[in-house]
Amino acid sequence: MQTVGSIWYWVGFIAVVLVLLALDLGVFHKKDEPVPAREALAWVAVWVTLALLFDVFVFTEFGSHKAVEFLTGYLIELSLSVDNLFVFVLVFASFRILPHLQHRVLYWGIMTALVLRGVMILAGTTMIQRFHWTIYLFGAFLLVTGVKLLFHDEQESHSPEKSLAFRALRKVIPATPELHGNHFFVREGGRWVATPLFLCLLLIEISDVVFAVDSVPAIFGVTLDPFIVFTSNIFAILGLRSMYFAIAHLIGRFEYLKYGLALVLAFIGVKMTISGWVHIHALASLAVVVALLGGSMVYSLRRTRWLAEREPMAPPPGV
Numbered sequence: 001m002q003t004v005g006s007i008w009y010w011v012g013f014i015a016v017v018l019v020l021l022a023l024d025l026g027v028f029h030k031k032d033e034p035v036p037a038r039e040a041l042a043w044v045a046v047w048v049t050l051a052l053l054f055d056v057f058v059f060t061e062f063g064s065h066k067a068v069e070f071l072t073g074y075l076i077e078l079s080l081s082v083d084n085l086f087v088f089v090l091v092f093a094s095f096r097i098l099p100h101l102q103h104r105v106l107y108w109g110i111m112t113a114l115v116l117r118g119v120m121i122l123a124g125t126t127m128i129q130r131f132h133w134t135i136y137l138f139g140a141f142l143l144v145t146g147v148k149l150l151f152h153d154e155q156e157s158h159s160p161e162k163s164l165a166f167r168a169l170r171k172v173i174p175a176t177p178e179l180h181g182n183h184f185f186v187r188e189g190g191r192w193v194a195t196p197l198f199l200c201l202l203l204i205e206i207s208d209v210v211f212a213v214d215s216v217p218a219i220f221g222v223t224l225d226p227f228i229v230f231t232s233n234i235f236a237i238l239g240l241r242s243m244y245f246a247i248a249h250l251i252g253r254f255e256y257l258k259y260g261l262a263l264v265l266a267f268i269g270v271k272m273t274i275s276g277w278v279h280i281h282a283l284a285s286l287a288v289v290v291a292l293l294g295g296s297m298v299y300s301l302r303r304t305r306w307l308a309e310r311e312p313m314a315p316p317p318g319v
Contacts (some may be wrong), residue, residue: 005227013231020050020238021111040245045260058228069223072286073232076218076268079261079293081240088204088244095200097179104182105197106241109204113237114168116209120216121229136273143269150262175199221268222285256303260296264289274284 005013051074059067154166175194180186184198219229269287271280 003225003227004066005225005231009227013234014315017114017234017238024107037246040242043242044239046245047235047242051235051239054231058231066223066225066228068227068283069285070228070232072289073219073222073228074132074235074288075286075293076222076264077233078239079257079264079289080218081236081243085240085244085247091200091203091207095196095198096281097197097200101179101182103241103245105204106244109201109208109239112205113208113212114234116205117212117216117233117237118230120212121233122215122226123222136276140269140273143266143273146262146264146266146269150259173202175200215230218265218268221271256300257293257296260292263296267292 055067055070055074058070088102088106091097092105097105173194174191175196175198176186176188177196180195181199182197183195184201185192185194187193216229216233219232223229268285271285
């Protein structure tokens, strides 16, 4: 398959990612404790800065076209990953996972997600390059997904208690209903059983695979280079945990983001389905993605602030 990344670029990138993750958990977050919003915001800035620095590296090594592809893919994957945050909030609430344990679950969840995304990306790029017509199937799939997202009740679809995976986990995996610190498994009655922490981790992994079905094909509408696809995906996932702790308490204010995401999916779907006849420049794609996502986020914040100001004030006591 055609790619700008030689074997040494792949090995070097994966090695750097492993070092960053080791520093994250082994040095900066060794203890199970809640992550303050200000600290989480600082880490979000760190991961975004690292992604932008990597984009500078891509520009230097491979040229402006690949740099634009990486940046567009990164923004798409990061924005679609934000949808995962809604799931994280509901899953943690369903299993009653305390804030100081959530960091551990998200760390191991994201570690596994890196491997799963890598497998899906390599399989997807191989399929498209061997059977190019599959790109039209991916495009049609994204277009339908975007339209469905515009008119679907997202809160209902994100409810873990109603999901088949949640019910299956309860029935298939022997588990204790009680938390046992930060342990995923404990020994009870002579056998090993899972704790709610492990069930929570599995459900988060399943949700990531479900979301990857949408997000991985989306980046194929930007580039088919597996190195660019993989690195942009990984950088988006790396910052996801910090983003959760930074904006979990504000997530309700982004209620209109799903419309921006839906339009992005529809746009990428159309771009892929017409790619055999019409070529849309990478810079044009980047401009459309930024406009749709940025516009939906700004509108969400302004709309929720306006609604909050219109709410009648509670009467003073005794009135």
